[in-house]
Amino acid sequence: MKARYHVALSAALSLPFLFIGEYWMALTCLLFGALIDVDHQLDFYLLFGRFTWNITELSEELLEHNQPTFFCPLHSLEFIISLVLLSWRFDMFVGAVVSVTVHLITDILFNYRKELDLLRVSFLYRARGELRLYEQFRQSHQQPKETVK
Numbered sequence: 001m002k003a004r005y006h007v008a009l010s011a012a013l014s015l016p017f018l019f020i021g022e023y024w025m026a027l028t029c030l031l032f033g034a035l036i037d038v039d040h041q042l043d044f045y046l047l048f049g050r051f052t053w054n055i056t057e058l059s060e061e062l063l064e065h066n067q068p069t070f071f072c073p074l075h076s077l078e079f080i081i082s083l084v085l086l087s088w089r090f091d092m093f094v095g096a097v098v099s100v101t102v103h104l105i106t107d108i109l110f111n112y113r114k115e116l117d118l119l120r121v122s123f124l125y126r127a128r129g130e131l132r133l134y135e136q137f138r139q140s141h142q143q144p145k146e147t148v149k
């Protein structure tokens with residue numbers, strides 16, 4: 001889903017926290033849901049060879065180039081589990097758990113409709129596949145070594 005919709009959705013999700021007086025939860029809900037796309041920076045760099053701080057460019061350029069796999073470490077079940085563990089100690093992260101979970105679900109529904117693979121929710125699963133692709137790329141571009149006799 002595009003960055004501007006994530007910002008709007010995160011703002012809407014933070015409203016119930018505001019109404020019940022949980023201002024820190026509302027803040028983490030808004031910030032985490034909107035800023036999680038910063039982790040596209042790694043994939044953007046791998047694809048374009050440069051960094052960008054334009055959030056629209058970060059979230060939408062990658063989708064338009066239809067990159068088959070993404071590292072995106074924050075778009076993962078592992079990150080949500082980390083936030084759940086953090087929220088046991090610090091209540092304010094309950095807002096982050098809600099917005100990051102909804103962010104991930106909407107990304108899956110809107111970005112991966114054609115190739116829905118729920119295992120891809122796991123960063124470790126994705127990274128393993130991604131590393132394999134890079135390994136295949138490196139092997140196919142290596143010059144065959146001549147054997148000296």
Ligand SMILES: [Zn+2]
Nearest residue numbers: 037075103107
């Ligand atoms: Zn996203």
